[in-house]
Amino acid sequence: MAPLIVCEDLWKIYRVGDVEVQALRGINLTIDRGEFVAVMGTSGSGKSTLMNILGCLDQPTRGRYELDGLDVATAKPDLLAELRNRQIGFVFQSFNLIPRTSALENAQLPLFYRGLSIKEQRKQAAAALQRVGLAGREQHYPTQLSGGQQQRVAIARALVGAPSILFADEPTGNLDTASSREIMSILEELNRQDGITIILVTHESDIAAYASRELVMKDGRITQDVRRAPHLTVVQ
Numbered sequence: 345m346a347p348l349i350v351c352e353d354l355w356k357i358y359r360v361g362d363v364e365v366q367a368l369r370g371i372n373l374t375i376d377r378g379e380f381v382a383v384m385g386t387s388g389s390g391k392s393t394l395m396n397i398l399g400c401l402d403q404p405t406r407g408r409y410e411l412d413g414l415d416v417a418t419a420k421p422d423l424l425a426e427l428r429n430r431q432i433g434f435v436f437q438s439f440n441l442i443p444r445t446s447a448l449e450n451a452q453l454p455l456f457y458r459g460l461s462i463k464e465q466r467k468q469a470a471a472a473l474q475r476v477g478l479a480g481r482e483q484h485y486p487t488q489l490s491g492g493q494q495q496r497v498a499i500a501r502a503l504v505g506a507p508s509i510l511f512a513d514e515p516t517g518n519l520d521t522a523s524s525r526e527i528m529s530i531l532e533e534l535n536r537q538d539g540i541t542i543i544l545v546t547h548e549s550d551i552a553a554y555a556s557r558e559l560v561m562k563d564g565r566i567t568q569d570v571r572r573a574p575h576l577t578v579v580q
């Protein structure tokens with residue numbers, strides 16, 4: 345089967361006033377379906393820039409990006425929007441939940457955009473919340489949830505539409521160790537049981553250890569690409 349992600353000589357150049365920043369400098373990368381990839385590297389090395397392009401939130405300055413056989417640069421905007429809604433889930437460090445809106449309504453959002461009935465939206469969102477261990481918290485607002493619980497709502501929102509890829513940009517960056525482990529076990533299960541491809545940015549090597557492949561970025565380039573056995577979850 346063709347790879348899920350193929351990048352050839354991807355560049356991203358930002359211009360701010362007279363200053364030019366080469367955030368990505370010739371990325372070549374192939375990712376297969378079902379991989380669990382951790383992206384590491386110092387601050388400013390281009391990790392988020394790469395994630396945003398792979399997740400179709402941004403376009404490269406030049407180079408080729410094919411997602412699931414589709415050339416993203418030349419794809420029609422409505423096709424790209426459809427692809428984003430159906431295939432891609434995003435989780436961010438800062439949760440990005442809608443304030444004063446319940447956990448259930450937050451998780452419903454991608455389904456609302458698909459035009460499902462309210463009843464069906466609620467049913468599927470409740471199932472997604474249950475999946476991340478938040479049954480009974482459906483009516484809580486984000487401010488009434490812990491950081492780890494808010495991140496679980498964000499994961500429920502990302503997975504409610506059954507995406508094939510999940511992008512997570514430092515999903516445990518604002519969490520304590522125990523909550524981080526819970527979040528990583530959920531992601532690990534989504535990868536192993538559901539076969540969802542996961543691409544995760546992290547600064548912490550014990551978080552990266554959950555992945556089966558580790559990329560290291562430096563100055564807009566990939567300087568290391570290592571495949572290895574992920575750590576085994578200890579069942580107590």
Ligand SMILES: Nc1ncnc2c1ncn2[C@@H]1O[C@H](COP(=O)(O)OP(=O)(O)OP(=O)(O)O)[C@@H](O)[C@H]1O
Binds near residue numbers: 360365386387389
């Ligand atoms: N919208 C933007 N406009 C201009 N420059 C930008 C923009 N976004 C990122 N950059 C620059 O591109 C480079 C890469 O930024 P990026 O956010 O991808 O780094 P990162 O590896 O995710 O860093 P961190 O670990 O701190 O999140 C940086 O030098 C940054 O200043």
Ligand SMILES: [Mg+2]
Binds near residue numbers: 392513
């Ligand atoms: Mg970043």
